[in-house]
Amino acid sequence: MIEFKAECGHTVRARDEDAGGVVRCSYCGRNAGVPESGSADLDFLFNEVQQTEEPETGGWRRKRRKGKPLFARKKRTSGEFNPFAVVWRLCYAAALISIVVVVVKMVVIPLCDPQKRAQMFGGSSPTAQSSKRDEAAAKAPGRTRGPGLIRDTKVTGLYVGSIPTGAMVYCIDESKAPASGRINQVAGCTQFRTPGEFPHPADGSYVVEVSFPWTDSSLNDYPNYLPFRKQLQTGSHEERRRLVNKYFIPDEASALFVDQTEDQVYIVRQYRGVMVRQNQSKGVRALFLPRIPGGDSRIFTIEPLVKEYIPNVKSYEFDEKTVRRELKFHELPDADQSFVVEALWRIGLVSYMTAERRVYLFKIGIQDGDFTARVLPEASE
Numbered sequence: 480m481i482e483f484k485a486e487c488g489h490t491v492r493a494r495d496e497d498a499g500g501v502v503r504c505s506y507c508g509r510n511a512g513v514p515e516s517g518s519a520d521l522d523f524l525f526n527e528v529q530q531t532e533e534p535e536t537g538g539w540r541r542k543r544r545k546g547k548p549l550f551a552r553k554k555r556t557s558g559e560f561n562p563f564a565v566v567w568r569l570c571y572a573a574a575l576i577s578i579v580v581v582v583v584k585m586v587v588i589p590l591c592d593p594q595k596r597a598q599m600f601g602g603s604s605p606t607a608q609s610s611k612r613d614e615a616a617a618k619a620p621g622r623t624r625g626p627g628l629i630r631d632t633k634v635t636g637l638y639v640g641s642i643p644t645g646a647m648v649y650c651i652d653e654s655k656a657p658a659s660g661r662i663n664q665v666a667g668c669t670q671f672r673t674p675g676e677f678p679h680p681a682d683g684s685y686v687v688e689v690s691f692p693w694t695d696s697s698l699n700d701y702p703n704y705l706p707f708r709k710q711l712q713t714g715s716h717e718e719r720r721r722l723v724n725k726y727f728i729p730d731e732a733s734a735l736f737v738d739q740t741e742d743q744v745y746i747v748r749q750y751r752g753v754m755v756r757q758n759q760s761k762g763v764r765a766l767f768l769p770r771i772p773g774g775d776s777r778i779f780t781i782e783p784l785v786k787e788y789i790p791n792v793k794s795y796e797f798d799e800k801t802v803r804r805e806l807k808f809h810e811l812p813d814a815d816q817s818f819v820v821e822a823l824w825r826i827g828l829v830s831y832m833t834a835e836r837r838v839y840l841f842k843i844g845i846q847d848g849d850f851t852a853r854v855l856p857e858a859s860e
Contacts, residue, residue, distance in 0.1 A: 485511040626796045626848020628762065628827065635758050636680055638845055639687060641673040641765040642789060642826050643697035646689045650677050653684040653751065661738060661747065662686050673765070680755050689765035690738070690747040698746075701769040701788070711737055711744070728779055728830045729838055729855050730766040762845035764828045778832050781818045785825075795827040797848040802841075805850055809839060823850075830855065 481493045489506035493513045501510045628638065639648045649662055650669045656662045669677055673689065691698060693708055707726050711719050719737035723746060732748035739745075748765045755761050768788055770779035799820060806816045811831065819841055822829035827843040838855045 481513060483511075483514050485509070626798070627843070628760075628845035629794055629796055635760060636676055636678040637685065637687070637753065637755055638676050638760055638762045639671075639673055639689065639764075640762070640826070641689050641691075642768055643695075644673050644790075645695075645697070646673045646691050646765060646767070648673055648675060649688040649690075650680075651686055652681070653686050656686040656751075659734075661736060661749070662688055663690070682755055682757055684751075685753045685755060687750045687753050687763050688747055689750075689763070690745045691767060693737075693744045693746055698767065702771065704769070726769060728766055728768050728770050728784075729840070730764070730828065730830060731840060731855075732765065760846040762827075764826065766826075766828065766830065775834070778834065778836060779830075781815055781822065781829070781831055784829075785818045785821050789822055789825050789829075791825065793824050795824055795843045795845075795848065797823065797843050797850060802850045805852060806841070809852060 481495060481498060483491055483493070485491045485504040485507065486509070487504060487507040489504055491502060491504055491511055491513075493500075493502045497513045498515050500513050502513055503509070504511050637650065639650070648671050650671075651662050651665055651667060655667060656665060662668055669680075671677070693711065698704055704726075707722065710722050714722060716737075720735060723735050723737055727746075730748070731750060733751045734749040736747040736749065737744065738747050746767070748767075750763050750765075753761060753763055768784055771783045772778065773780035802820055802823065803816055806819055810833070811819065815831070819829060819831055823841060823843050827845065829841055831839045831841060833839070840853050840855050842851050842853075843849070844851070
């Protein structure tokens with residue numbers, strides 16, 4: 480089959496046997512001369528170009544095979560590598576991956592977030608619901624939020640804590656307590672462990688005892704505690720009281736006992752005149768912390784207590800700026816101020832001895848977060 484262009488520009492097809500003859504153009508109806516072969520005109524043109532541009536080499540001229548156009552498209556055989564097909568497939572894969580990423584980011588991930596899922600479907604988010612619950616709880620009677628001891632609820636009653644925790648607590652109305660001595664054997668005495676609460680007691684004055692057995696593991700980890708126990712074992716009643724006052728830092732306790740029973744020895748701090756009022760929380764916090772001497776062996780220091788023996792958990796909220804201003808008023812060095820503030824964040828109560836051997840008790844109110852400071856009498860050695 481021979482294909483060629485007629486004068487009108489239309490492609491005309493003729494049989495091979497019509498080569499050199501004349502056929503009628505089906506488009507314009509005029510006669511058109513059929514070339515000798517289907518590629519004769521093009522071969523003639525390309526031969527002209529080759530003859531003018533290609534140099535002669537070795538006495539012979541490069542010739543094209545007759546009947547094959549110079550730029551004829553080569554048919555690809557099965558299994559032949561096609562770079563264009565690979566590029567198209569890569570582009571398609573990249574587009575598909577991009578679509579998947581967008582869908583995951585815009586739809587799947589938000590569905591895994593309860594808050595965003597609620598927003599997508601027009602509901603309220605769990606965070607918003609929690610905020611509403613907190614607001615409602617804050618407005619509920621008997622529940623307060625804000626500075627002071629950090630608790631889920633602020634019960635009205637008596638809170639008792641200790642450092643270390645886990646001490647046994649005994650509590651009784653002062654009118655029912657003996658004038659002196661322990662109260663743990665008095666009928667009607669309330670018992671619990673620290674940290675704990677005596678919720679909604681009747682208004683009045685109470686006696687509170689906080690005690691540890693001298694074998695308690697937390698106390699045994701203190702420096703020089705075993706030699707201290709050996710001294711207690713053989714000491715008289717008055718010597719035991721003096722040794723305990725010398726070993727532990729002071730707090731608000733009105734009396735200190737070393738109580739020996741048939742089976743055990745107990746170290747006891749007793750607090751009298753603990754006033755409980757309606758709709759108020761009263762706190763008692765017992766400090767069973769060792770005195771650690773500084774440069775002057777007669778002065779205990781705050782830094783090792785905070786670093787080694789006070790739990791590293793924030794338990795109180797207060798205005799730090801106000802507390803630092805008050806500590807500066809009491810002429811505490813800047814370095815010690817930071818340790819006192821840290822102790823108040825953690826336990827809400829700490830003793831501090833100045834270079835002049837004045838002993839302060841710094842305290843954060845459990846209900847209102849107010850800061851107070853008082854001077855304690857230093858026990859004689």
